[in-house]
Amino acid sequence: MATKLRDVNDWRSQPSPKWAEPELKGHKIPGYRYHSEEFWKQEWENMWTKVWLLLGRASDIPEVGDYQMEEVGPESFLMVRQEDNSIRAFYNVCQHRGARLIFNDLGTVDAFTCPYHGWRWEIDGTLTFALDPEDFPEGDPCGKLTLEEVKCEEFAGFIWINMNPEAETLKEYLGPIWDDWNSYGFDTWKRYQAMRVRAPINWKVVLDNFNESYHLPAVHPESDTTIEENYKWTQFDLSDEGHNRMIMKAGVPSRSLQGKNVPLLREPLISTLKMWGLDPADFEGREYETREAIQKAKREEGKKRGYTHYDNLRDDQLTDAYHYTIFPNFAVTAWADGFHFLRAIPHPTDPTKCVFDNWWYASQPEGETAPVFTAAGPIDRDAEVDLDVFDYGEKSLGFAIDQDMGVTAGQQLGFRSRGFNGVYLSGQERRIRRYHEVIDEYIEGKRPLKGN
Ligand code: FES
Ligand SMILES: [Fe+2]
Known part of the structure; x- marks a missing residue:
């Protein structure tokens, strides 16, 4: 019929x-x-850093260690496929002395190695290598420092991030x-x-x-x-x-x-x-x-x-x-x-x-x-x-x-x-x-x- x-x-x-x-x-x-x-500064500090942003495409990073880098205003983010198939997102900045880790839009890594002094950040954000670890008065940075993580969710095949650690869920944010x-x-x-x-x-x-x-x-x-x-x-x-x-x-x-x-x-x-x-x-x-x-x-x-x-x-x-x-x-x-x-x-x-x-x-x-x-x-x-x-x-x-x-x-x-x-x-x-x-x-x- x-x-x-x-x-x-x-x-x-x-x-x-x-x-x-x-x-x-x-x-x-x-x-x-x-x-x-x-006005730009007011928007950045009070709005951009508090909202969910559509940044990446999940299908662009299908394998463990695949990453996508996206810039928003003065910030840069790394979205990385994890061992458990989830995606996590980090500020693209080394916690040693602030070097940007990645400049490519897309790529695959075993870990992120900082170009400045060679610190090795695993894809889950943990630090596993720092040269001369005994020479840090505050203690060995490995096991202590991590990449700074941002909230990250997937919806409609896209990767969304939010710089606000207290942010509502993406579903709440998107409403209807x-x-x-x-x-x-x-x-x-x-x-x-x-x-x-x-x-x-x-x-x-x-x-x-x-x-x-x-x-x-x-x-x-x-x-x-x-x-x-x-x-x-x-x-x-x-x-x-x-x-x-x-x-x-x-x-x-x-x-x-x-x-x-x-x-x-x-x-x-x-x-x-x-x-x-x-x-x-x-x-x-x-x-x-x-x-x-x-x-x-x-x-x-x-x-x-x-x-x-x-x-x-x-x-x-x-x-x-x-x-x-x-x-x-x-x-x-x-x-x-x-x-x-x-x-x-x-x-x-x-x-x-x-x-x-x-x-x-x-x-x-x-x-x-x-x-x-x-x-x-x-x-x-x-x-x-x-x-x-x-x-x-x-x-x-x-x-x-x-x-x-x-x-x-x-x-x-x-x-x-x-x-x-x-x-x-x-x-x-x-x-x-x-x-x-x-x-x-x-x-x-x-x-x-x-x-x-
Ligand atoms: S700034 Fe990254 S290892 Fe020094
Ligand atoms: Fe138009």
């Missing part, structure tokens, strides 16, 4: 329930927040994200695009941009072919934990096209219909029914074609863009089969710069051979993707992100102006206001909610 799409007894036919909507205070967001060194993400099975998804750009913008400029869709008609005019971009039909969610969600209906032309003299069915929607066995010609005169038809086709055909995770997704998740901003620095657009990974990492000292990661992960349906459609175009399913690091302007980040970067680099310049009087936000941009209020709550010592 054919699957009924809107079986009211099936939770999957229900739209995602709204999250709690905390009350907003509505204070100004002045330009200095994006370039002041003083936890269940939402588990349904996709992100831990099995593979990376198909990995661009890291040194960008001339404050890290919050990246997150502000992904915290609103108000810029779509001006910056991404082509998105109206397959996304309902109008805020009136978009669901915005704010969580108590400080994270945001936006659900945009997709797989359908925007209603903003009605009455304009343009064809409603265009790419990439035409290709999506064909991929799921639907004839675009059948939708002439009923172009706004494509979304539901794609959902139905995916529900009926998906599992047979290896897309087994569809069983765990709502009908809406089969077509729509579930966009998350996870406090503080991680934005994700989750589609049924693609995961746009957008992360901003603060510069060690300069508040007007950040590192911006523009990556793409995709599901791995068994037997699927078609290319993966990333935001930067199709990529062969067997492709191995290495991290590509470059300066802003050197090369393209893909069409849509180039569009975003072009305007936000100019915005960063505007924040310096004496003539800028602070933001003037629309209701649909309230996720930006919320984000800044959560930053301020950290600075004021009101967060983290637990483990403060």
Whole structure:
């Protein structure tokens, strides 16, 4: 029997329930927040050192002794696979006289040997060799000193760390994200695009941009072919934990096209219909029914074609863009089969710069051979993707992100102006206001909610 799409007894036919909507205070967001060194220091001491940060990928360090090194602001962390298959994370600093131990992004070691005086730190952080151990007035450092450990957990295939020893669990921190993400099975998804750009913008400029869709008609005019971009039909969610969600209906032309003299069915929607066995010609005169038809086709055909995770997704998740901003620095657009990974990492000292990661992960349906459609175009399913690091302007980040970067680099310049009087936000941009209020709550010592 054919699957009924809107079986009211099936939770999957229900739209995602709204999250709690905390009350907003509505204070100004002045330009200095994006370039002041003083404000940068307040953020670092009170916020960055107290939050869970998504730093690594568990599948990148599968064997005992494999490590991944990631930098955040002035800090550097080592995430290391242990004998018992767990992952532990340490500050990347020798406890003898402060040398950084590792400079590679990825590698494998028996132990970390400090390049300065050769102290040997085991992968569990213990010290097992120091030259001339009898010569230390405070006693032999072996058996006494360890690498400084940070909290470390795995979720969605990623490695998360927290510098706050009293931090709440990652599950508590993520709140409603936890269940939402588990349904996709992100831990099995593979990376198909990995661009890291040194960008001339404050890290919050990246997150502000992904915290609103108000810029779509001006910056991404082509998105109206397959996304309902109008805020009136978009669901915005704010969580108590400080994270945001936006659900945009997709797989359908925007209603903003009605009455304009343009064809409603265009790419990439035409290709999506064909991929799921639907004839675009059948939708002439009923172009706004494509979304539901794609959902139905995916529900009926998906599992047979290896897309087994569809069983765990709502009908809406089969077509729509579930966009998350996870406090503080991680934005994700989750589609049924693609995961746009957008992360901003603060510069060690300069508040007007950040590192911006523009990556793409995709599901791995068994037997699927078609290319993966990333935001930067199709990529062969067997492709191995290495991290590509470059300066802003050197090369393209893909069409849509180039569009975003072009305007936000100019915005960063505007924040310096004496003539800028602070933001003037629309209701649909309230996720930006919320984000800044959560930053301020950290600075004021009101967060983290637990483990403060
Ligand atoms: S600083 Fe590491 S062994 Fe001296
Ligand atoms: Fe954008």
